[in-house]
Amino acid sequence: MLIRAGYDIGFTCDQPVPMLAHLSVHASRNRDLRTPQRLFTTRDVPIYDYVDSFGNTCTRLTIPAGGVTLSCGFVIDDVFEPDPVAPEASQAAIEELPDEVMLYLLASRYCETDRLTEVAWDMFGNAARGWALVQAIVEYVHGHIRFDYMKARPTKTAWDAFQEREGVCRDFAHLAITLCRCMNVPARYCTGYLGDMDVPRPLGEMDFSAWFEVWLGGRWYVFDARHNRPRRGRILMARGRDAADAALTMTFGPVTLSRFDIYTDEDRLGLVSP
Structure with missing residues (x-):
């Protein structure tokens, strides 16, 4: 199944605030992407990625004074099968x-x-x-x-x-x-x-x-x-290990979440935007 997914997330702040985000699809699913996965911002700010010790793509940017909106939309191919069930799976010493x-x-x-x-x-x-x-x-x-x-x-x-x-x-x-x-x-x-x-x-x-x-x-x-x-x-x-390692966003200063729209549905028409 082709799945259309993405987000529009907005933040406001009074002064520039650095941010670390885990808002990209994990690298283990990169081969399944059928459209580019790009992060867009409503204001032109420098962004770059690195991969952490857990294999997560981490995005670094600084939210400018006033705020910013982060947006991304993509289509991914998914087998759409239930999570595997293996009652015989044993626990190792x-x-x-x-x-x-x-x-x-x-x-x-x-x-x-x-x-x-x-x-x-x-x-x-x-x-x-x-x-x-x-x-x-x-x-x-x-x-x-x-x-x-x-x-x-x-x-x-x-x-x-x-x-x-x-x-x-x-x-x-x-x-x-x-x-x-x-x-x-x-x-x-x-x-x-x-x-x-x-x-x-x-x-x-x-x-x-x-x-x-x-x-x-x-x-x-x-x-x-x-x-x-x-x-x-x-x-x-x-x-x-827990949400501290996989926080969707982490800010290094006071910010307010002003918008939070997430979408995930079947891509029946081949669209990427909501």
């Missing part, structure tokens, strides 16, 4: 994990394994290891947290989400990631586009989405604690 995977067992900014280890082992210590364990964690988080856009805040951690029992997709992901790590399953945070083309009715205002991946059976598998079902049409933008 820590001694057998690849060195590069060990990072995803450790505590991070939003995933406080030290505060949730006892909770995790109390709840899942007797669960079968591997896929069944991760699915049990996903089902728990899915039922434990109530989705509410109004409860989002940039400082909310996995522990906060566990205590408050409400939040947005990144909170579902952070809590599930933390519980997985507590149970010795490597887990990493992902963010990107996820439209509602595979569901019977719209899920609300279009936004970027967060999910996570776990290392089972010698590879990474996608899980989604908010939806708790295989989904179609994910377009990865960035991944890392």
Whole structure:
């Protein structure tokens, strides 16, 4: 399926503010792009990209005094198959994990394994290891947290989400990631586009989405604690230990978000712009 996706995001500020953004499709999906992926700004400002240690494309720019709008639109070819399900995928002993995977067992900014280890082992210590364990964690988080856009805040951690029992997709992901790590399953945070083309009715205002991946059976598998079902049409933008490594935008000074329009739908007419 050809999927049309993109965004128009505006910021205002009183003085120039540097920004770091993860607003590009992840390099692992570059071959699937059917149109150029270019970032446009409403004011002519210098922009350049680099690739970080997680393989994410990072964009650097400085928002001029008054503000700027960032826009991008593209078409990507997607197999539009559900997330793979592999009940037989086994959990490796820590001694057998690849060195590069060990990072995803450790505590991070939003995933406080030290505060949730006892909770995790109390709840899942007797669960079968591997896929069944991760699915049990996903089902728990899915039922434990109530989705509410109004409860989002940039400082909310996995522990906060566990205590408050409400939040947005990144909170579902952070809590599930933390519980997985507590149970010795490597887990990493992902963010990107996820439209509602595979569901019977719209899920609300279009936004970027967060999910996570776990290392089972010698590879990474996608899980989604908010939806708790295989989904179609994910377009990865960035991944890392948690949202601190994959923040859509990070500003180094005071700014106000003035516009936030995201779109993802089937490209029936071959259009790129909304």
